[in-house]
Amino acid sequence: MNDILMYSATGFVLFFLGLYFVAFAPLVITRILAINIMGVGIFMFLVAHANSHNGVTDPVPHALILTGIVVAVAGTALALVLVKKIQVLSHNQNVTINSSSDTDQHTIQHTEQSPNQRTKDNLHD
Amino acid sequence: MINALSFLPFLIFVPIIASLLCFWFKHNRSVILISVVCHSLLLVVSVCIFIDQANITQQVYVLASWAPPLGIGLSVNSATVVLVLLTSVLTFFYSVYSFIYFKDNPKQPLFWPIWWFLIAGIFALFASNDAFNVYVALEMIGLSAVALVAFDGSINALKAALRYLFVGLVGSLFYLMGVAILYRTYGTLDFNQLPTLVDANPAATLALLFITSGLILKTAIAPLHFWLPDAHGSAPAPVSAMLSALVVKCSFYLIAVYWLQVLPEHAPKAGYYFLGLLGAVSILWGSWRAFKVERLKHLIAYSTVAQLGYLFLLFPLAVQHTETTALYGSTFTASMYLILAHAFAKSALFLAAGDIIHQYGHDNLSKLSGLVKTSAVSTFTFAIAGASLIGLPPSGGFIAKWLLLSEAIETQMWLLVCVILLGGLMASAYIFKVLNIAFSTPSQHANHQVTHKQSAMAWMALVLACCAIALGFNAQSIMAPLMAPPVVVDLPSVHSMPSVHFMGVFV
């Protein structure tokens, strides 16, 4: 019983760690990874309890996890393509994005420099 | 008569087949044929289910012949028969509108498969009777909605879609964690079996908290609404209408199912009041932001936040009546009525906004003066759909708010009475702000690029707005099935309908 609790505790820790980084990670790729880690936490919790009765495995959580993994893969692929597309678009032109007309959100001033300029700036740094 | 229960799988399989066919047969004419056939099938099936609801709300369609909890069941209750019918009718309108909206778009062949899959997801969610299956349905809705928000391809739309995707994924993961805890604690995922396994287990309350926080994020209630205006404002018009009218209602419906049907025994009483508080905050904050924003579609989107707040008043009101802590009764009827009225009015607003954007090329409120001259139909649509949002008689929105208000007065929750009245006033403020701009004389160089054409899109929006008004005229027939308790055994008398005598004034 104790090791099951340990595994599920680890699952919850992973879930909340993922949640923290989804909210606060500076890079969008980290956020995508963090969402996957949240998912892994849930799967870990499920699979820990699949084995809790007299050593005979419960197949249902395993099936749920397989379904969940495919959904996670699909979501990750969509997120990655959106990110890359945004990256490509914002490198091609100087964009100023008002995230919304909403003032309770930060207005993103997203003035991209041209690649040359940026390299120069990096050199100066 | 054939048991309408056997029609239930049609609701999910017909849209999926339509999606596949639209993917393989891309030509405009075949897409029209497929869509007409499938939409008519869906309408017929939903009407059959609606008519036969007295028989089938007690039964479960057992998929794969494995009885739940081992297999998965499909079922409808008195709420979902209405929601399913609403979805069939509205998606039919949206599809016709989308044909006109995307007529010259080379990307159109990619729109239809995703669109039909979104419809399949909504039906799958309403018909589902299994906690994990609901998660899959949520993801179906979430991912296809993200793809449709990004359909435009502009960088703003992509950013809104990315944020929407993050919110959707985190929300469904919270939901999944809740389901995992439920499965671990009760060993079942079936909605019918879960309430029978009730015991005083704190883990169930924990699961409920996870599920609710995930779904609140997906419903965009006040502190967690930050993603909605951008996502709904950047999407193409028919998609915005679908998102505001149906998609956010799906997660609201799920919260109601969990708090009122599946786990009411575990729900902390304070939780109902807290949900109501969130709703009240949403009403006030959403209306205020709607009044302040500069873009027409953002205004409509913020108004969605406010109207969703009204739905959440269901919870504190329901917990006051012991017999309405279920998916029936007078308070629940008020919420369902609000869903109907809001769905029609909001669709009309977004579709009218789409027409305006088609004409002006933008939806910047400050440059829309003189709107009434260039697109009179859209302005008229805006006015009457707005009347339903405000709750002016004789609209559907009026009946819904009247029901809510009388419930609040009856249970002596004076704070809610104030919020409902104030919300109505604020709604009139932002609606009349748009009308004021529309009727003002344009400045000299304001509308240089306006194409003067009365399109079919504007008329379709008008039809929906008229539906929102018409809902106010036959309230009794729509509400009667919702008032009845689902089980016919001895139950305390159902509340007298406040609208019954009231309707006499207008009919």
Added chain:
Amino acid sequence: MFKDISVNNQQVVHRDTQSVVIRLSIAVLMAALCAITIYVLALSEPAQPILRNLALAQLDNTGVDNPVTAVLLNFRSYDTLLEIALLYVVVLSLYSCLFNPNESNLPPLPTFESHVIVRHFLRAFIPLIILIGGYLLWTGAYEPGGAFQAGAIIASGFIVVRVVGEPIIYPPWIDTLCIALGTATFVAVAIAVAFFEGTILTYPAGSAAGLILLIEIAATLSITLSLYIFYRMLGRL
């Protein structure tokens, strides 16, 4: 949350003390939530395994010996159907995100000359990968394995070929057909059996094993291609 989604790697993060305090307090809050959650779960007993007993009791009637496959493709086949359809729609969504009106099909990824050792190694390796995929697909009926595992393995083989720069050439109609093949087969089987048994997805007695294998083969093709397309699209941007 998500207000300032930045996609640039060179983003400089300014951390003033206020935001550090906010982050720290939220981190502490989350840790507390996590601790409470674990504590509550430690207090309550897990349920009796109702579903496990039911599933194992009915295993002989499912046509497969592996209980996980039985749950996936027989007891809860509806979930799996929706999820394969989800994968198909996400592939379409990627097409929609990368849509370019000037080109009808995706242009091929750039190829380059790979090292001779790598090339010879691949020549031996790829058939092996496909064989392992096929084995995983077949063995899913008896022990852990199945369509997803097989699809992932074969797709990884394709990606290895692409990573070292070798071209994979096949006609574009295979994309159009195979993306939807898994969903289409599953839906067709689901509806076809309804004519014999009266309920959607109910396999007729005796034919369950064959139908499950049919669905799994189609699903493997779809999953392989979907995963490979995910890679191809990301590489193309």
